[in-house]
Amino acid sequence: MVLPTLGNAWSGMWARTQQTERYGKCSLLPTSNPVGLLGRRSLHTKAPLAAATVILLVVGTLATTSLLALRRTLHDNAGARLITLNEQLGGNFTSSTAASRQRYLAMAGRPAIAAYLQDPGEGARDAAVAALEPSGPQSELTLKVELRRRDGRIELMRENGSEASTLLGSGYDHDWPALADAAASSDPRVHIGKLRQSGEIIFWPAVAMVPKHADAFVVTWRRIGNNAQARADIARTLGSEAAIYLGNADETVWSELGVPSSAPPPSTPGQVFQFARAGRDRMIAVRGVIGGTPWAYSLEFPTAVVEAPARRFVWTMSQIAAGCVLAGALLAWVVSRRVTAPLLTLATAADRIARGEPARVDLKRQDELGRLGIAFNAMAAEVEAARRHLEEAVEKRTGELRAAQESLARREKLALIGHLASGVGHEIRNPLGVMANAVFYLETIQPDASPEVRQYLGILRRQIELSAKIVNDLLELSRTSPANRERIGIDRLVDERLQRVGTSAAVEADIPPDLPPVVVDPVHAGQVLDNLFTNALQAIDGAPGKVRVKARATDDGFVRVEVSDTGPGIPREHFGKVFEPLFTTKARGIGLGLALSKSLAQANGGDLALVSGPDQSATFAFTLPAADGFA
Amino acid sequence: MSRRILIVDDDKEMVRTLRDIFSLRGWDTGVAYSGQEAIDAQKQAPFDRVLMDVKMPGIDGVAAHKVLKRLFPKLPVVLMTAHRVADVEATTAKIVTKPLDLPALFTMLDQPAAL
Numbered sequence: 001m002v003l004p005t006l007g008n009a010w011s012g013m014w015a016r017t018q019q020t021e022r023y024g025k026c027s028l029l030p031t032s033n034p035v036g037l038l039g040r041r042s043l044h045t046k047a048p049l050a051a052a053t054v055i056l057l058v059v060g061t062l063a064t065t066s067l068l069a070l071r072r073t074l075h076d077n078a079g080a081r082l083i084t085l086n087e088q089l090g091g092n093f094t095s096s097t098a099a100s101r102q103r104y105l106a107m108a109g110r111p112a113i114a115a116y117l118q119d120p121g122e123g124a125r126d127a128a129v130a131a132l133e134p135s136g137p138q139s140e141l142t143l144k145v146e147l148r149r150r151d152g153r154i155e156l157m158r159e160n161g162s163e164a165s166t167l168l169g170s171g172y173d174h175d176w177p178a179l180a181d182a183a184a185s186s187d188p189r190v191h192i193g194k195l196r197q198s199g200e201i202i203f204w205p206a207v208a209m210v211p212k213h214a215d216a217f218v219v220t221w222r223r224i225g226n227n228a229q230a231r232a233d234i235a236r237t238l239g240s241e242a243a244i245y246l247g248n249a250d251e252t253v254w255s256e257l258g259v260p261s262s263a264p265p266p267s268t269p270g271q272v273f274q275f276a277r278a279g280r281d282r283m284i285a286v287r288g289v290i291g292g293t294p295w296a297y298s299l300e301f302p303t304a305v306v307e308a309p310a311r312r313f314v315w316t317m318s319q320i321a322a323g324c325v326l327a328g329a330l331l332a333w334v335v336s337r338r339v340t341a342p343l344l345t346l347a348t349a350a351d352r353i354a355r356g357e358p359a360r361v362d363l364k365r366q367d368e369l370g371r372l373g374i375a376f377n378a379m380a381a382e383v384e385a386a387r388r389h390l391e392e393a394v395e396k397r398t399g400e401l402r403a404a405q406e407s408l409a410r411r412e413k414l415a416l417i418g419h420l421a422s423g424v425g426h427e428i429r430n431p432l433g434v435m436a437n438a439v440f441y442l443e444t445i446q447p448d449a450s451p452e453v454r455q456y457l458g459i460l461r462r463q464i465e466l467s468a469k470i471v472n473d474l475l476e477l478s479r480t481s482p483a484n485r486e487r488i489g490i491d492r493l494v495d496e497r498l499q500r501v502g503t504s505a506a507v508e509a510d511i512p513p514d515l516p517p518v519v520v521d522p523v524h525a526g527q528v529l530d531n532l533f534t535n536a537l538q539a540i541d542g543a544p545g546k547v548r549v550k551a552r553a554t555d556d557g558f559v560r561v562e563v564s565d566t567g568p569g570i571p572r573e574h575f576g577k578v579f580e581p582l583f584t585t586k587a588r589g590i591g592l593g594l595a596l597s598k599s600l601a602q603a604n605g606g607d608l609a610l611v612s613g614p615d616q617s618a619t620f621a622f623t624l625p626a627a628d629g630f631a
Numbered sequence: 632m633s634r635r636i637l638i639v640d641d642d643k644e645m646v647r648t649l650r651d652i653f654s655l656r657g658w659d660t661g662v663a664y665s666g667q668e669a670i671d672a673q674k675q676a677p678f679d680r681v682l683m684d685v686k687m688p689g690i691d692g693v694a695a696h697k698v699l700k701r702l703f704p705k706l707p708v709v710l711m712t713a714h715r716v717a718d719v720e721a722t723t724a725k726i727v728t729k730p731l732d733l734p735a736l737f738t739m740l741d742q743p744a745a746l
Contacts, residue, residue: 422714426686429713430642433729437648440733444655468730475715 043343044336051332052325059321063314071310075284078306079272082286085237086270086299089244094291100206101190101292103136108190108208108218113147116156117216125156132158134220143203143221150215152176174205180217183207192293195224195246195253202246202255224258231257241305249289249296264298274303342369346376353380356387406579407602410595413581417592421474428471436464474590483521483603487627490518490551490559497529498549506537510550518559518624520604525624528597528608532563532620535593538586539567539618558606559626564619570610578610597622635659635676636740639669639683639692640711649682652733666690670698677703680740685712685719685726693722700724709739 116128134142140160147156152174183191193205203223210216224246234244234257247254247263254263262278269287277283277300285300304311342363352359359380363373439461446453491511498507518525536547545566554560570578577583579598584591594608601608605625610618636658638649643664650660661678663669667690669683681699685692692710699706700723712719713729727736 422718426713429729430645433711433713433731434642434644434648436730437645437652437733441648441652441655444652464730 043340044333047332047336048329052329055324055328056321059317059324063317063321066317067310067314070313071307074306074310075303078284078301079286082272082284082299082301083270085242086286086288089297089299090288090290093288093297097192097290097292100136101188101192101208104190104206104208104218104220105188107132107135107145107220109211113156113210113216113218114212116147117210117213120155128156129158132156132218134160138225141222141225143223145221146219147210148176148217148219150177150180150217155216179205179207179219180209183209183217184214186292192295194248194250194294195255197253197255197260200260202253202258202260224255239301239305241302243300245298245300247296247298249294254298264300269296339369342373346372349376349380353383358384407599410579410581411599414592414596414599417581425471425475429468432464432468432471436461436468439464470590474592483524483600485519485521485604487517487519488522488525490515490561490624493518493520493522493525493529494549494551494561497526497533500530506540506545507533507547507549510548512551515551515553515559516626516628519627520606520624521600524600524604528600528622529561529563531593531597532622535620536563536565536567536618539565541567543567553626554623557626557628558623561622561624562611562619563622567618570618575610579608594620633657633659634680635661635678636680636682637661637663637669637672637678639663639666639681639687639695641665641684641687645684656737666692666695666698669695670702673699673703673706677706679707681706681708682736682740683708683710685710685714693720693724696722696724707740709736 110131112124112127112131116124128147132145132147134145142160144160145158146154148154179191179193183189189209189211191207193207195202195204197203201223203221206220206222208218208220210218234242243256245254245256245261245264251263251266254261264277264283264285264287265273265275267273267285267287269289272284272286274282274284281302281304283300284303284306285298288297288299289295290297342361342365345361345363349359349361360377361373363370365373439457443454443457443461446457449457491513494509494511498509533547533549539545540547547563547565550562550564552560552562574583574585579594580591581595582591583595598608601622601624606623608623609621611621634657636653638646638653638660639662640646640649641664646662646664650662653660661672661676663672665687666683669681670690672678673681681696683692683695687695690698692712696708696710699708708724710719710722710724710726711729711731712726716726716728719726725739727739
């Protein structure tokens with residue numbers, strides 16, 4: 001199913017490309033088949049079948065047409081041959097019959113017979129009987145010779161073999177005067193009688209008038225020979241399948257060389273016709289008459305013999321057709337394989353693409369299929385590029401969405417904490433205030449108290465102050481005011497904050513003077529920087545380390561301020577958490593600084609990120625939108 | 632004649648500590664535990680200064696200041712808050728945050744022109 005497979009694979013790819021463009025997402029669900037290639041059989045099955053069918057039709061048509069023409073020609077030829085043979089045979093029969101008549105006449109004219117008729121003495125009788133000796137070819141076929149009177153009375157008789165009496169003694173009722181008249185009116189005065197049948201024997205009378213005697217005639221009874229010689233003669237003359245049937249012209253007593261048979265249908269002598277002979281094949285035949293006799297003959301060939309060349313033709317054509325069909329089918333198979341193999345390769349590749357795997361084809365051809373392969377590769381590259389683009393876009397969007405979600409969660413958490421801190425801070429500040437007042441009062445009224453009392457009052461005062469500071473920081477950090485952005489130089493922002501943290505000695509600032517100004521809320525940006533500096537200074541914790549501040553303009557319209565320290569760095573497992581509210585590793589700290597800073601950075605169109613590895617000291621990158629990129 | 636200061640807070644211990652501290656510094660002190668009490672006390676016997684908490688039940692510090700300001704336009708009032716200054720309702724009074732920076736407060740109260 002090469003083409004449907006290719007069609008499905010194509011459809012899948014096509015549908016996914018469409019989805020990619022419309023919805024920007026991929027689906028592995030099977031899709032319907034917009035190409036809709038019909039047919040379930042493989043091309044390399046169908047092509048040989050089609051080729052075989054076409055060849056069969058063509059050869060069959062040609063063979064049938066040729067066969068019909070050939071048969072017509074064969075029949076025509078056979079007919080012509082039959083007519084020729086018929087003419088020869090008719091002539092032969094007529095001339096041999098004429099010769100026979102002369103012989104019968106000669107026998108009847110023998111002097112011994114005439115002498116006997118004049119003086120029928122004993123001696124004359126023996127001489128006359130001797131004169132009834134048959135002569136001429138195949139005289140053994142003569143059954144009996146009789147000398148009769150016109151009324152049929154037998155004067156003399158000579159039998160030739162024992163069967164004669166059996167045949168002729170069975171009361172044949174002959175109209176002897178009619179036979180005598182027929183012979184007398186013939187020229188020469190011989191009459192050949194109709195054929196007669198007795199059992200398997202076909203025989204006939206020849207009546208020859210005795211000269212000068214109107215009352216006496218010689219009857220010669222002969223049978224039709226049935227011998228191999230006659231058969232061989234006919235076969236030699238007419239062919240082994242030919243047959244001659246002889247019978248009376250009035251359709252009675254037909255035989256083939258003396259063997260009784262059915263009569264052929266009546267027909268005009270000399271015209272070729274066909275008929276189905278009972279017990280034999282269909283015959284092509286011609287009828288002839290034998291001059292001087294009441295007989296007819298039928299010269300016949302089986303049409304099967306006539307059509308034998310046609311059958312050989314059909315057989316040869318069948319073999320040729322079979323050869324052609326096989327060769328054609330084989331050729332079609334080879335050719336279709338040549339076509340379908342690349343298509344299968346394409347279909348497989350298209351399936352791979354539909355599954356999202358990379359695929360290229362090398363059909364190693366220069367023809368249209370080769371071009372299809374090149375086009376396919378171009379399309380596959382397009383699809384892959386589109387998919388890659390899509391995946392990148394999805395990844396980017398997902399990242400953005402996740403960042404947005406995190407940002408939102410952070411802001412919500414900060415807002416909640418701010419709300420809480422505000423309430424709790426107020427509640428704690430009041431008791432702290434009372435305590436501070438009390439300590440102030442005690443210190444005021446006891447200027448001369450013991451050193452221990454003064455020390456402990458000092459401890460109380462400092463702890464109260466520390467508590468108050470923590471609460472203040474908490475309230476300050478969770479403050480959420482909308483960004484009020486303005487253009488300001490990054491160097492000014494950094495300087496102000498460094499002055500505030502006060503230990504600029506440990507800070508190395510690398511801020512080029514040609515940086516573009518940034519557009520931020522100075523209070524927010526200051527808060528972020530403040531927090532970063534405080535964290536960095538706490539990380540080095542008075543050790544001889546350094547805090548570095550490096551500012552650079554980026555290609556995409558931001559100024560990036562990197563704050564790093566030479567402290568112990570941040571463990572990798574904390575990377576995902578440092579910006580979460582309430583996450584802290586400090587002994588003292590509530591874990592709001594970095595969360596708040598990131599929130600503020602984002603609220604100002606920038607961002608805050610941790611960029612260093614765990615083995616390095618912490619580096620935070622604070623990006624702020626540059627003025628040029630601020631609409 | 633010593634100066635008179637009215638200390639107003641619903642937290643009685645806050646009021647007590649402040650009263651003692653101001654007494655030590657030679658102020659005559661009066662106390663009130665709500666905005667209404669503060670107004671009533673001021674009407675009864677006017678004070679030179681009022682130190683008043685913002686968050687109180689009933690009339691809060693800001694509202695009481697408005698009343699006092701109307702009745703005694705020249706009376707210096709300092710409001711105390713445990714919240715951030717920015718979170719306090721808009722007012723013309725001076726605001727200090729708790730815990731109080733007492734030396735700074737003394738200075739402030741000594742210079743009524745600044746109030």
